[in-house]
Amino acid sequence: MTYGIRPFTNRSDDGAPILDTNNNERLMRVQPNVSIVLGNHAPESNGTLYISSKQVVWLSDADRAKGYAVDFVSVSLHAVSRDPEAFESPCIYTQIDTGDEDDESESSDSESSETPMDLSKITEMRLVPSDPTQLDTIFEVFCECAELNPEPVEEEEEPHNWIFSADQLGAGIDGDIPEWNDIQIPFTIGHANGDDDLASSVLELQINDQRFEDAEEMESDNSDEHHH
Amino acid sequence: MLFFSYFKDLVGGEVTVELKNDLAIRGTLHSVDQYLNIKxxxxxxxxxxxxxxxxxxxxxxxxxxxxxxxxLPPDGVDIELLHDATRREARGG
Structure with a gap:
């Protein structure tokens, strides 16, 4: 998994980013006329923002070799920023997880316009649409996509065990605290005893429709006989 | 799932969220989802x-x-309810 912001140049002929459609990546929103501000660097203007179900991509309109992307799993926080004292233009403000926990809190201070940009160290990104009325919509698309990209399950992590014993399931249904248990019950059904039952149910559902074919053949046979 | 249920009960209340990068943000809890994403x-x-x-x-x-x-706000915690729910979850594990 790649943390942080990375260069992105993989465009199709019409200028749109080439997405990983084999893994169900799909385009959620296109926003033209968006500037991007990485860390404390100068704004880069005249680009198009592409929000996919996996990542945020900004592509320069003029320079086909220039573009940036960040996966939603690396977008720690996003917000609508409107106070001109904090930033001159209303924008989507994001904090980026670079995967480098040690200097995360101070790196934004050490960035400046003079130093060459190291994308992997950028911890803040602002997206400035020329049409600020679009900010709330973009914010909501970000929220939606963040939910589509939960944390990848780490192997070393102890797996959650959602299987409850039968008496606990009973206690949950009896429900002295139903509000807290009704969410757990679907998990119990799904994992503890759902799979086997489902498989056998599917088998039982297969309808033996042999007799329908027979009836049809007989009918056609009969009609043949009538013709004779 | 316990904490998802728990945080859902706190929606509308005032909380302070401290991030792993030390930033702490105070605000009204608008919503929370199953991954504990917080609005x-x-x-x-x-x-x-x-x-x-x-x-x-x-x-x-x-x-x-x-x-x-x-x-959390102190009055946002029903200790009895939380005790009971954590005990259930521990038994299930």
Whole structure:
């Protein structure tokens, strides 16, 4: 998994980013006329923002070799920023997880316009649409996509065990605290005893429709006989 | 799932979310999802001197995986209910 912001140049002929459609990546929103501000660097203007179900991509309109992307799993926080004292233009403000926990809190201070940009160290990104009325919509698309990209399950992590014993399931249904248990019950059904039952149910559902074919053949046979 | 249920009960209340990068944001809990992603409204940054650029933000979405702590209002905790629910969850594990 790649943390942080990375260069992105993989465009199709019409200028749109080439997405990983084999893994169900799909385009959620296109926003033209968006500037991007990485860390404390100068704004880069005249680009198009592409929000996919996996990542945020900004592509320069003029320079086909220039573009940036960040996966939603690396977008720690996003917000609508409107106070001109904090930033001159209303924008989507994001904090980026670079995967480098040690200097995360101070790196934004050490960035400046003079130093060459190291994308992997950028911890803040602002997206400035020329049409600020679009900010709330973009914010909501970000929220939606963040939910589509939960944390990848780490192997070393102890797996959650959602299987409850039968008496606990009973206690949950009896429900002295139903509000807290009704969410757990679907998990119990799904994992503890759902799979086997489902498989056998599917088998039982297969309808033996042999007799329908027979009836049809007989009918056609009969009609043949009538013709004779 | 316990904490998802628990946080859902706190929606509308005032919380402070402390991120793993030390940023702490106070605001009204607007919503929480199953990954404990948190949406806050009427936000303000606790340490405004350190994060002046966050002053302008009125609502924000915080990824569940970057949250270190959520500070709760004292009256937002029903200790009896929480005891009981954690005991159930522990028995199930």
């Amino acid at each position: 806050l409204e009427n936000t303000r940054v606790v340490d405004q001197d350190k994060y002046p650029h966050m002053l302008s933000v009125r609502n924000c979405f915080i990824r569940g995986s970057v949250v270190r702590y959520v500070q």
